[in-house]
Amino acid sequence: MSTPISEKLALVRESERMTKKEFAELVSVPYGTYVYYESGRNVPSTEIVMRIFNNPxxxxxxxxxxxxxxxxxxxxxxxxxxxxxxxETGYSASGQKTG
Incomplete structure (x- = not known):
């Protein structure tokens, strides 16, 4: 089963460690419009999706x-x-308490 577009947008944004406002500005979409996309209330047009993923x-x-x-x-x-x-360093804590 495929992940909904709204969840995929949120995953992309979170992976880039951006707020919704920062992401909306990056892809030149009004903040309120982007919030609707990520909440699943609206689906972005093909033009908007292309604008998002054409961003370097x-x-x-x-x-x-x-x-x-x-x-x-x-x-x-x-x-x-x-x-x-x-x-990634591969370092893992020993689990032993110190101090």
Whole structure:
């Protein structure tokens, strides 16, 4: 079952660590309109969706948004992977209390 557009928009925005207002400004959509998209009250037009994923900061999510697939070798990722990967150190706490 595919994720609703409203949830996908929220995942993209949250992965970029942006507020709804910041995201709306980035993609040149009025804040109130964007809030309706993310709440599921309205569905963005094709023009708006294309504007979102033609943005250089967001284009890495386009394949996932439209098809639910990823192609990391092509730079196409899912939002949940946006802040993981190279920067991950592999460090894990021992669980022992100190002090």
């Amino acid at each position: 900061r967001l284009e890495k999510y386009a394949l996932w948004f439209f098809t639910d697939k990823i192609a990391p070798e092509s730079g196409q990722i899912a939002p949940v992977l946006a802040h993981f990967g190279q920067d």
